[in-house]
Amino acid sequence: MALTPRGLLVEAGRTELYTKNTDFSSGWGLVGCTINPNAVTGPDGTASADEVIEGTTTQQSLGQLAINFTSGVTYIHRIYAKAKTRNWIAVYWDPNRFGGTGFNYFDVANGVVGTASAGMTTLIRPAANGFYECIVIGTCTSTGAGNRSFWLANADGGRVYTGDGTSSLYIWGASLQVGADVTQHIATDAVTVATAADTALITNVASLTDQCWVVKARTPTKLPTGQANTVFQMDDGGNANRRMIYYLNGRLYVVSTIGGVAQATLDMGLVANGTDFSIAARFADANFAASLNGGTLVTETTAGRLNTLGMTTARIGAAAGGGFAWNSTIRYIETRRTASDAELPLLAA
Structure with missing residues (x-):
């Protein structure tokens, strides 16, 4: 798939709430999976995308510590993913904060949105080097601490399965931001990062x-x-x-x-x-x-x-x-x- 320039990008300022969002080999809680860091070229053109390799348990996920969500505020949760021997990924956030099941599925082999949690807007769009940007937009319904994570899946809705110990997919650029419009990726390594609004x-x-x-x-x-x-x-x-x-x-x-x-x-x-x-x-x-x-x-x-x-x-x-x-x-x-x-x-x- 060829990607072409689309002109001048003008965006509002945003704050990235993930404190470490490109390197998944540290700062992330891994359940039933391991990370092979810098395994392939990411959407940014550098060897910065990690491989998530499933284990042999029935859950293969990675997440960071819970943060506080505010009722009535709209958030965007997303990640870039590329198929290897697994095609599906689920983007999750706490149903106690957003309602529904919390799970939103994406087929990153074919660029297709799967089952979404009730009340969520889910979108997928192509990125460079074979990746897809998997996007979930939702409005918090209850103030409080909430979890956020990403799960391997073997089918639409199939996050619970026994891993074979070798299957995997590639991920890059996790993101959680306040907003209703999708903006560019903001890289973080240890703390949240804010960008200024563009002026033209x-x-x-x-x-x-x-x-x-x-x-x-x-x-x-x-x-x-x-x-x-x-x-x-x-x-x-x-x-x-x-x-x-x-x-x-x-x-x-x-x-x-x-x-x-x-x-x-x-x-x-x-x-x-x-x-x-x-x-x-x-x-x-x-x-x-x-x-x-x-x-x-x-x-x-x-x-x-x-x-x-x-x-x-x-x-x-x-x-x-x-x-x-x-x-x-x-x-x-x-x-x-x-x-x-x-x-x-x-x-x-």
Whole structure:
């Protein structure tokens, strides 16, 4: 499988809660299995992925000490895995904190999601060097200490089996973070690690008066509901008066706000998680229009709906203050003086 660059990655700051998340040969509690460290090339292109070899008991798992989870907070639990002679891995977190069974299964030979614990969102996506990223997103239902671990399995739902003492798979990059959007891996070795939010601006002031935008990007990998993700925004220094394109509840919107109130909103329709798209939009009073992927124009022709206040800042992948981060890639942004109704679908194709 060939992996290709997707453009500029713009993400919010995150904290990795696993204190040792790439080297599984120390700092992990092993049950019924052993680790062969640095056995193959990992997704990062270095010889850093470990082999998990099952023993001959009926449980083959590895985990770290319990941490405190907070009710109402959404967490992402994930690991990169690659099949060898075992194809299945289960990502587990404490059902006392998240409900359900706690077990979420992934087939890392075929890149398929298996049985999931009730209430969880499970996703799998390809990574470099034959690995798959196995992702579980869930909201804590009860505050308190909870366990988290990873289990070998011999089938979907098959975490309890007698190991043969030799079968194995490869793992790399365990992760536990607060958030509803999947962001890049953060390596840790002894303590939790926090990253700062990315900042990207267009500094050409001439673009601030352009009526037309062309944006090509990839939607975030995230929960189907939650907060908005801003792919591009122009504003007067804050979020009350702005023009923007954002992603919310699986839909893309082109919006103009005045005094914090949306005056014109173009609903561009559903776009799936992790999907490439192209939008061309025209911000003109009584002539507001946009096309998604070259499709039919969505318009707003009521006068007085366009924010005409002086724009001072063009932000890529976030709102003012760094909030509502895009948490995905943006491969192209262009501003134009204007574009006609006939030109917009062509620009978005």
